[in-house]
Amino acid sequence: MKKGLPASFLTSAKALADCPADGLPEFAFIGRSNVGKSSLINMLTSKKGLATVSSTPGRTRLLNFFNINANRPWRLVDLPGYGYAKVSAKQRHEFHDLVSDYLTSREELTCVVQLVDSRLTPQKIDLEFSQWLMDSEIPFILVFTKTDKSKSGKVSANITAFTDAMSEWCEGLPRIFTCSSKTGSGRTPLLEFIDQCLEVS
Numbered sequence: 001m002k003k004g005l006p007a008s009f010l011t012s013a014k015a016l017a018d019c020p021a022d023g024l025p026e027f028a029f030i031g032r033s034n035v036g037k038s039s040l041i042n043m044l045t046s047k048k049g050l051a052t053v054s055s056t057p058g059r060t061r062l063l064n065f066f067n068i069n070a071n072r073p074w075r076l077v078d079l080p081g082y083g084y085a086k087v088s089a090k091q092r093h094e095f096h097d098l099v100s101d102y103l104t105s106r107e108e109l110t111c112v113v114q115l116v117d118s119r120l121t122p123q124k125i126d127l128e129f130s131q132w133l134m135d136s137e138i139p140f141i142l143v144f145t146k147t148d149k150s151k152s153g154k155v156s157a158n159i160t161a162f163t164d165a166m167s168e169w170c171e172g173l174p175r176i177f178t179c180s181s182k183t184g185s186g187r188t189p190l191l192e193f194i195d196q197c198l199e200v201s
Helices: 038-046 087-103 124-135 152-167 187-200
Strands: 007-013 026-031 065-068 074-078 109-117 138-143 175-177
Touching: 026 038, 026 087, 038 065, 038 074, 038 187, 065 087, 087 109, 109 124, 109 187, 124 138, 124 152, 138 152, 152 175, 175 187
Parallel strands: 026 074, 026 109, 109 138, 138 175
Antiparallel strands: 007 065, 065 074
16 A cells, blocks of 8 residues: 655645745646646645546646645645647746746745656657756756556657757756556655655755
8 A cells, every 4th residue: 555645735826926935845747738747646645636637638727736744844836737738829828927937936946847748759848848947957857657558668768769859958867757647656766856855955
């Protein structure tokens, strides 16, 4: 039986000024709108339904904050996904500004967890976001999701292709993790990484 994290929803924010002000370290999760972000959050916390899983991509419209009251308390932040959301151009622009403001200005942000679909060859939108994080000097890791849905050889090939593409414009690659929300694989390494970050923060 997987030990769950003592996690609870705190608040949603539609602007940087609405974010919590208690100074807890924050780990922000983001990816393409159908990458399985909500499922991963639920798997990490072992709390089904903590983050709402929708069949319609792009349902996260605000910054959603979850308190993780572990030995070292921290906060998980669910950010709006990028790409494929069926919203107006004005709304997409608002989401972009909200996420950009948070990622570039939030002092509590410890690390960005960028989720990438392991079933796919490198997608331009994912690579562009990685490059933006790198250029903005924002700490981040890559987590390749849905590894249960493809053979391990294909997953490895897609990850290699992604990092090869990144190597064209960066010297040092971020830490890389793989996971499956269905099987729970990758949960322990990712939580151990977060714990290590908290030790030095």
